[in-house]
Amino acid sequence: MGIPLFKGSEVERLRLAGRAAAGTLAHVATRLQPGVTTADIDAWVREDTARRGGTPSQLGYKGFPATVCTSRNHVVCHGIPRTDEVLNPGDIVNVDVTTHLDGFHGDTSATFMIGEVSADAKHVVDVARRCRDVGVSVVRHGARLGDIGAAVMALAKAEGCSVVEEFGGHGIGRQMHGEPHVPHVARAGTGITLKSGMVITIEPMINLGRPDIRMMPDGWTVVTADGSLSAQFEHTVLVTRDGCEVLTPNELSLHILTSHPES
Template sequence: MTIHLKTAEDIAQMRVACRLAAEVLDYIAPFVQAGVTTGKLDALCHAYMRDEQGTVPAPLNYAPPGYPPFPASICTSVNDVICHGIPGDRVLKNGDIVNLDITVITKEGYYGDTSRMFIVGEGSILAKRLCQITFECMWKGIDQVRPGAHLGDIGHAIQQHAEQAGYSIVREYCGHGIGKNFHEDPQILHYGRPGSGIELKPGMIFTIEPMLNAGKRDIRTMPDQWTVKTRARSLSAQWEHTVLVTDSGHEVLTVSAGTQPRPSQAAPAAA
């Protein structure tokens, strides 16, 4: 495992890339309404990145070994889609939940990666609770990030909060290091044991992006080789931030004017 500790210049560039990714979500939020297609959301985001930001959508034509090129600029994962949903003709309807996953590449070559959940219209109590607990899980993980902590501390905090709420953690997908590459070491599991895994050091930058299912954690991959759904056809939710390990704790990099504040339930205990 090769983990690249970021320089001061890297960190400054990553702040820009991650803010730009978050601003795409700010821009698209008003368009996430009943009647819009996921393909329209993709087209709007693509145009905003290209014409307003001067960034490149990282998912477009992304093709890791064994996969066909991803055919869109964002991922749109609706209801029982866990991740990597391909935008298309699907029309959002009242009560749907959708994760929009955004990754931009700046002209300097740095990647910014973040995602948010959106509830279309008036969601069910189940949908709202799943989205909220998943949001809290992400922050429970973020709150573990500091020099000297371990990756297992992040995963344990997320797993404990999710399972106490009655949800399951998807284990096939995880967070990842990021910088001048879309995916770098280390992998950030969203389950684990306290004190296990590598020790965190200042200069690490990685995503924390838990995926929670309302039913069992089992997955099924669609014939397009990208779209991943819950095997039980239950709802699934995901939130994602990119986080820097600082000398004294952490800094969340994927922040913008529209970024949802830390939930009070996930705030660290007072000293």
């Protein structure tokens, strides 16, 4: 089966799914503060997704036991929410939300800084956000898939960070994960040619230290092998003739102050 090209009403439904996911992520951002558990985040995602008429795409996916991935500090991705995992001042945490709405999926994530964080934490969060954005900036009809990874790699290297190679973005639409795989480590001018109507995620995982990772015994949680901090940001993106459209737009406050009120 080839990579689907979406048009017309399909694109509008993709927009709605993407906006729903982005809205839920924004809702979570307003409630983060020290003392919150990652299980609290899971409950908020479940409630807000339902309020928007959707269902959490991640729940039960290949056996995943939660509605959202919460990846704190040295966790690279796929952290499982827990009642005993508490956010403390100085932590960074990635919240990865995927919403299924009216037959389509929207996928987005951001890494938040809880209270006063170290200079290293600020740096890796900033670089991860900019790596996502530079990857998005090269997407257009006629570009090559490898152009995305080449742009991400160049920026991360210039900033003294590394890019996780084992995980990447993916096609998305009627399925949460589909073709193509979107590597964030690649050579420009390689890979498939992007076409108007393709929908992909761009979600580089950026480590402060080495790119090596290891899997925890739960079979889901991935951590940096050297214990260094890791951060990630993600958008769902529609390829267009003139460039691309971000389907999960959001203006988020990434720095959660210790006095931030729950709302």
